[in-house]
Amino acid sequence: MKLTQQQLDQYETDGYVVVRGFLDPEKHIQPVLNEYEEVLDALARSLYAQGKIESLHKDLPFEERLVNVYADSGEAHGQWFDFSLPQKDIREDTPFWFGPEVFRLLNLPALLDVAEQFVGPEIYSTPVQHIRIKPPQRALPDTVDNRVIETPWHQDNGVLLENADETNMLTVWFPLTPATEEMGCLKVRPGSHKGELSHHCITWNGLGIPDARLTGEDEVTLPMMPGDVLFMHRLTTHGSLPNVSDRVRISYDLRYQPTGTATGREVFPGFVARSKANPESVLTDPVEWNRMWEEARHKLATDGHGPFNRWTEGDPACA
Ligand SMILES: O=C(O)CCC(=O)C(=O)O
Ligand SMILES: [Fe+2]
Numbered sequence: 001m002k003l004t005q006q007q008l009d010q011y012e013t014d015g016y017v018v019v020r021g022f023l024d025p026e027k028h029i030q031p032v033l034n035e036y037e038e039v040l041d042a043l044a045r046s047l048y049a050q051g052k053i054e055s056l057h058k059d060l061p062f063e064e065r066l067v068n069v070y071a072d073s074g075e076a077h078g079q080w081f082d083f084s085l086p087q088k089d090i091r092e093d094t095p096f097w098f099g100p101e102v103f104r105l106l107n108l109p110a111l112l113d114v115a116e117q118f119v120g121p122e123i124y125s126t127p128v129q130h131i132r133i134k135p136p137q138r139a140l141p142d143t144v145d146n147r148v149i150e151t152p153w154h155q156d157n158g159v160l161l162e163n164a165d166e167t168n169m170l171t172v173w174f175p176l177t178p179a180t181e182e183m184g185c186l187k188v189r190p191g192s193h194k195g196e197l198s199h200h201c202i203t204w205n206g207l208g209i210p211d212a213r214l215t216g217e218d219e220v221t222l223p224m225m226p227g228d229v230l231f232m233h234r235l236t237t238h239g240s241l242p243n244v245s246d247r248v249r250i251s252y253d254l255r256y257q258p259t260g261t262a263t264g265r266e267v268f269p270g271f272v273a274r275s276k277a278n279p280e281s282v283l284t285d286p287v288e289w290n291r292m293w294e295e296a297r298h299k300l301a302t303d304g305h306g307p308f309n310r311w312t313e314g315d316p317a318c319a
Contacts, residue, residue, distance in 0.1 A: 001110040003117055003231070015193030015236035018222060022174075022229040028108060029176050029226050033250075035101040036081055037062050040069065043080045043095075047073050063177060063248050071139040078133040085268060085293070087308040090300040098293050103286035106254060111172060112274045114231060115256035118170045121276040126169060126255035127268030128160060134184050134249040137242050150184065150242045152208025155192070156255070157234040158200040159207055160264025162310055165197065167264065169257040171232040175224050176250040184243035185223045186230065192216025193233035200311050201318035207311060209237060210318065267305055269296050 003017065011017040023029060040062065047053045053072040057065045070076055079086060080095040083102055105111075106125055115123050137149060156171050157164070179185040195215045200207045216237055222230065232238065243249050257263065259272050259281075269292040271283035283289060 001113050003114055008117070011231060011233070014188075014190040015216070016188055016190075016230055016232040016238075018224065018228055018230050020225075021227045022110065023108075023227045025226040028105060031101045032099075032105050033062060033176060035099045036097070039081055039097050039099075040066055043077055044069050047077075063250075066133070067135050067139050067246075067248050070135045074140065074142070076133070076135065076140060076143055078131065081131050081133060083293075084127060084130055085297060085300065090297060090305070092298060092301045094297060094301070096293060096297070098286065098290035100286040103289055105252070107273055111229075111254070112256075115170055115172070116274065118231070119168055119256055119258045121274065122259040122278075123272070123274040124257050124259040124261070124263075125271050125273040126257050126263050127270040128263060128265050129252075129254045132249075132251045132253065134240075134243045134251075136246050136248065137244060138246075149205055151238075151240040152203055152206055153189070153211075153214060153237050153239040154200060154207055154209055155197060155235050155237055156232070157197050157264075158209070158311075159309055161308070162264075163262040163266075164264025167234075167257050167261040169234045169255050171230075171234065171236075172252075172254040172256065173230040173232060174228060174252055175226055176252065177248060178225050179249050179251060180223045180245070181221055181241060182243075182245045183247060183249040184241045184245075185221055185249075186238055186240050187219045187221045188232070189214060189216030189218070189237040190220055192237035193235040195235070197235060198237065199317055200309075201315060202311055202313055207309065208239070265308060267296065267300060269293060 007017045007019065044056045048056050053069060057068040060068060081097050083098055085094060112123055173186060192215045198209045198213050198215065201210055214237060263270055271289060272281045275281050
């Protein structure tokens with residue numbers, strides 16, 4: 001499956017392209033949601049054992065159970081489902097989920113075919129990629145976790161260390177549940193990828209580009225349904241709206257880059273997803289993927305780590 005010349009031209013002009021119905025929700029997305037049912041069950045049991053929730057909410061369907069577990073505990077628990085580590089407070093027991101269905105989706109041939117159009121035949125799955133679980137804001141009215149509320153304007157290049165500035169990294173964003181405007185869909189600024197990396201500031205809800213420094217055209221919101229996929233340039237300025245609905249918005253943001261180029265977060269392990277030159281280097285075993293992250297977590301929890309990005313607290317340019 002490849003993007004057409006017209007889709008590639010749109011990416012070139014705007015810095016992104018949305019391909020409707022690129023994935024088959026039943027075939028490609030549902031198995032991952034099924035896998036997350038186990039994760040949610042483990043989370044609920046853990047919170048219940050700690051006295052943080054009053055019920056396991058066991059009889060509810062997945063999405064409703066998730067929202068109830070969040071609301072009942074008064075906290076977001078996205079890290080339980082994430083296929084990366086947080087940027088601070090990494091402990092031996094920091095939860096994460098590197099499951100086989102997640103691995104399968106990251107390596108879906110259709111996604112790699114398009115990644116190949118952008119980064120070439122040697123494709124590396126970048127370790128800086130996430131699941132975003134954005135519950136209804138009213139379920140967690142007091143949280144300032146930016147995985148819950150709106151994501152500020154940023155460029156994906158901006159959240160990495162400088163060593164990745166020349167890396168040709170493609171962002172692939174898609175929803176697992178509907179992402180309407182009301183549910184907190186993405187917003188982008190077309191053409192912003194033609195400029196430089198903007199100055200980012202550490203703000204109350206995460207790294208963001210101050211309004212005065214925004215480039216590109218005015219904001220375009222991108223409501224998307226499961227199956228739709230956004231392919232986006234690393235310098236395209238984007239963010240997301242708050243989820244003011246009653247339903248949880250779940251999405252993946254994935255990254256692919258040429259093998260051998262800097263990831264901007266070398267303490268996290270990526271993997272070779274496709275290779276013409278060196279086919280035996282491709283990682284095919286999700287158990288090994290999980291093991292690599294356990295090892296990284298152990299090392300980071302034990303030895304600590306340096307900064308995860310270049311922006312500093314109290315930056316005079318952000319005053
Ligand atoms: O889903 C969101 O709210 C933001 C995701 C994002 O910034 C990304 O995909 O890089
Ligand atoms: Fe982003």
